Amino acid sequence: MRTVRILTAAALAAAGLLGTAGAALADTPSAGASTSASPGGKDSGPTEAGTGFRTATAIQPGRRATADASTGDYLYWVLPLDSGQRATVKATVKLPPAANRHGASAWQLDVYDGLRRRQACTYGTQQAAAAKEAASVELSCTLRTVRPGAEPWANDPLPGSYYVRLTVVGVAQEDLGLPVRAEVEASTRDTGGAFAVDGALAKPLVPGIGKTAQAGPGTPAQQAAAGEPADGWSGGRWSDRWIWTAAGGILGALAGIFGYSLTRGRGRPSGVPPRG
């Protein structure tokens, strides 16, 4: 394990040093573009929602998913999140006409990770009440930053599938079954190397990924549900810490040369007779 790490480190450092400028320059704008495209892009995603973890509809960050449903349905979507990403899930529920409704309702957005563990929202309106006359209700949930690895006893968010569940939690019994329209959109922000911790999962937390790997790529239908980020899983080994550390090393070396030259003074040291 150690040797692998050292090898990887060496390879990455070499790559980093050789192509720092190019790679960094090439990397940054693309990352920026994808993040800025997320909230702005109104690409239409799937128009369905699943009714459980198994049937959750796969969505991608930055694409808006819609679904027609009945009040009381439990709507599930699943999206892939990679390490370093901090995701915000926003949902809008368009309620049935107020004339048909009998009272206020409360809606809730929950996010579960690939192990079906509920994930905390750091901020956002996870549960919102809709008055009897309200036309729609908005919910949002910002997750913690996804880390490449964590101890098994921790509940830290890890790369993998994230399930979004949207449902009504409080409603007049008469209003159950009325048609509603739900919209869900996730956006992600890259947090950079600040959250790059050591240790990484061998495989992202995608249900059934062990079986998929055995069966060979592309065979089970499960893969369709699993979903991958648009540019694949990062593996959690690259972070901008490589650039910071390498740059620090270079600057340290330059500072060393500068410090050395200070002790030399300008030209020949005094008291040394001219040559010849």
Add this chain to the structure above:
Amino acid sequence: MITRKWVAAGACGLLATLAVGLFPANAAAGEPVAKESPKVELVLDVSGSMRATDIDGKSRMAAAKQAFNEVLDATPDEVRLGIRTLGATYPGDDRQLGCKDTKQLYPVGKLDRTEAKTAVATLAPTGWTPIGPALLGAADDLKGGDATRRIVLITDGEDTCAPLDPCEVARDIAAQGIHLVIDTLGLVPDAKTRNQLICIAEATGGTYTSVQHTAELSGRVKQLVDRAATPVVTPVATEGAKQCAGAPQLGAGLYTDREAFGEHRWYRVDVKPGQELRASVSVAADRAVNNDYGVMLRATTVHGREIVRGSEAGDGRTDMISTGLRYPKAEADGSDKDGDAKAAVETVCLQVSNSFSAPASVKTTPGLPVELTIDVVDGPDDASDAASFGLGRGWWLIGVLVLAGLVAGVLWGWISRWRISVWRTN
């Protein structure tokens, strides 16, 4: 060993990329072949009350017929669709006979649209509302194979054939483990009908819709039929034991079980050194339960020592509560390599417990549906430092490195000057 794995993974990845790049159609086409085509049965209430004219100014029956025509046109080709009626033939007053009145109007199979439409056109509102027997009949129609099964029940009134409670019928059907989902639609429902239909839907993991307009009816039924056509992974039924000894041995996969209120169920999973066990469990609330509930999944050694647990609690309306855990088993030590590889396999016991409770009026058997997913994957790289590879980041790091460089440079300069002067004086 890991290095080898990496090389292998790299090669596999390369191959996969090549394969996908060369034969993209192959991978996509490979998926649906393995799956049996889904079965759906539409169960339509043709009882006398369907004559009421309160859907968009038309009778409920007319609305249902129009919706059926639209649905039949839009049904995906791979779906095997059948139609069953209830209360369609016996107009009399004999409850005994009225409550047996359910028949298959169109058999489950490849859909002949014209034939199905003609059959629907002949229907006229007639008799009783025997929902329970109709559901039993429909479940029977869908028997066989391992296809996805779905019943769509469309009715305008509650079951008039007590004591056979359709809600319990639905729960019994669900407990057979044939992955049958019942979706219910109520046409302008009253409170009793609504409660009954919600109960049926809840018992099987289906949905309930209240219909006021024809467009809603056809739209929703189309959606439900399409849902049946979406491929999903079918779980394998298993039965956990009362303790770890004798518990079923599970590999990676998706499993279902039933667990009564307050019951514990045990399963066993083998984990090799260097592998990671991932398990998650969902316990569904398929009936009216009390407001506070929880679930715990615990991994223990065969001797009962707890390794790791996942637990979750919640309150209020829910369809299920779930939790999960991860257990990476450390790489084997140098001492017990190759030969002892078999001996090093650890059996992990998984215990699933729930803290659901129900009001006294609710039946406790069969137990609550449990869904268990198990994955065994390669172990993670252990963290040897808080930061990724122990690397640094930020201006403090840069400052420290620059300062250290400067100090080292100055010192080195002084030392070399001193050495030169020493050499000179000699």
